[in-house]
Amino acid sequence: MDLPDGPLTSILRHLPLESKIQAQAVCKTFRDILCNPSGGSGVWGSVRLEDPVFDAASTIALAGWLMQRAPGIWLLQYMPRMADMQRKQEILRNVIPKVAARLAPEAAFELDLTSASAEALFGNQEPAWLMPHRDGPLTPYWASLAGALTRLDLRFDQSFLTLDLPLDRGVPVVLEQLTNLRGLTMRDTKRGPMHLDRSLDPFLDMQHLAGLMFMGKPAKIKHALQTRYEWTPEALEILLLARIRLQEEAQMQGSRRTSMLWC
Amino acid sequence: MPDIVLRSNDGADHKISASTARLSRTVASLLQDLEASKGEDAELLIVPIPNVCNCTLKKVLDFCEQQRAFDDLVRASPAAQQPEVTRKTQAWRETYMKVSTDELYHLVMAAHYLDVPGLLGLCTDAMADHIRGKSPSQVRACFGLKPNLSPEEEDDIRRSNLWALS
Known part of the structure; x- marks a missing residue:
């Protein structure tokens, strides 16, 4: 035939x-x-994705897989459907951030969400988790959406660093700030301040580390930190406890702001 | 334009109205050219359809006749009756599509050649039913296809779709 x-x-x-x-x-x-x-x-x-499909773990893999074949579909079909389901907290918490994190980097740039639509989609939601892309770092764009959603929380035992990113000026501003961070400082309550003076793009570095952490490869993390940051062994041990957590940022002094915490 | 005759590749003639024939874009395009060259008072026109046999052509024309009748009915029916018209259309189509795989194949080819979008969509949907839920080897058997992917290519497909194929 x-x-x-x-x-x-x-x-x-x-x-x-x-x-x-x-x-x-x-x-x-x-x-x-x-x-x-x-x-x-x-x-x-x-x-077509029906509601029950979003409950299946395979949907998470599907989105990344599909995006590599037909990126435009995401914007045209998936996003509106997901927006329709904003009220379903379980989906928001478990599926959307993971789907977003799995998007191929080139596909992520297919999206052209305005700040308003990003807020409509991601704003005012319960805490959610964001996993880095399996095959590479999240793009700044997606991280900026993540920032619009919540805050990035890298937990370093008792040490922390907080960066406030104003959301009310829109995603592009958040993106700009994320991609232009320099001289991050990590404050260790036990040992005093430690400074990260990095010449490379710090945002991408953070994502690289986050990816390694989530892939559960402490040896690679140590190697990356030793070769790229020259951190002390003590800091390395602390970093191994790190995790990424995305949370919604509450109202702060009358205007919404997104915090990125290292704590 | 008056009625026209469509002649199958085995010489059988089917007389239909020009408006029905125009559901085939291929025929419509031909008629448009003829109207431009001969005017409205042309004699009974015989259009040869070389790629379609009598049996299949008759089936295609059945669809076109019914499609036109349903279109007229939709236009003439008040809004409240539209669901009933739609239900009747679907029931007719379900009966219409009760054909063998071989007949379905010829119908798809004819719909494609004659460019009848409604029929092509109906047929390809029915053909998709023959694939749905089958393994690749079952699909090959159903369509008479030979496996022509190399082992490496098959491995690659399996690897990149592991989450879905496992």
């Missing part, structure tokens, strides 16, 4: 997600249509 590409694309477009994924392994023709950047977008564009 030899079908032209047009009807075959239409057939594949009608398939549910699971069958589309399976169909990639049928033959080269099926795979090419499903994986081709142009044709593939059309095919995957018909994917």
Whole structure:
């Protein structure tokens, strides 16, 4: 049975997600249509996510996987649906941040959310967790959305550093501030202040470290810190306890602000 | 334009109204060219359809006739009756699509050649039902396809979709 590409694309477009994924392994023709950047977008564009799907762990993997094939879908279909479900705290807490964190970096830049829409989507929510992208650091853009959502909380035992990022001036401002941080200071209540004087982009460095932490590779963390930051062994041990936590920032002196805490 | 005749590749003639025939974009385009060159008073026009056999052409024209009838009915019905019209349309289509895989294949090819979007969508949806829930090897058997992915390519697909295929 030899079908032209047009009807075959239409057939594949009608398939549910699971069958589309399976169909990639049928033959080269099926795979090419499903994986081709142009044709593939059309095919995957018909994917619909129903509410129960968002409860499944596979949805988290799906989003990143799908984004690599058809980035525009995220903006056109997923985002509005997720926004519709803002009231579902469980989804907000467990799915959206992880989905966001899994987005391919290039795909993240497909998004063009204004500050207002970002707030509408992420604002006023319960604490949520953000995991770094499995294959690399979060992009500044996504981190800025994360900042709009909550605050970045790197826990260093009794040591902490707080950076306030004003949200009311919008995501671009947050982004700018995140990408231009210099001379971060970590205050250790037991040992006194420790200074991180970094020549590299500190934001990306933080994300790199966060990624290593979440992947559970203490040896790599130590190596990264020793080679890139020259931290003391004591600081390294403290850092191994680190974790990332995103929390909603409460009203602060009459205006909403986002704090990034190292504590 | 008066009625026209569509002639299948095995020589069978089907007389239909031009408005129904225009549901096929291929035929509509042809008619448009003919109208421009001959005017409205042309004789009964015979249009050969070389890629479609009599049986399949008849099935395609059944769809076009019904589609046009339903379109007219939708236009003529008050809003309150629209759901009933839609239900009847769906029921008719379900009956219409009760065909063998082989017939379905020929119908898809004809819908594609004649460019009848409604029928093509209906057929490809039905064909997707033949794939839905099947493993890659079952799909290959259903469509008579030969496995032509190398072991490396299959591994690659399996690896990158592990979360879904496991």
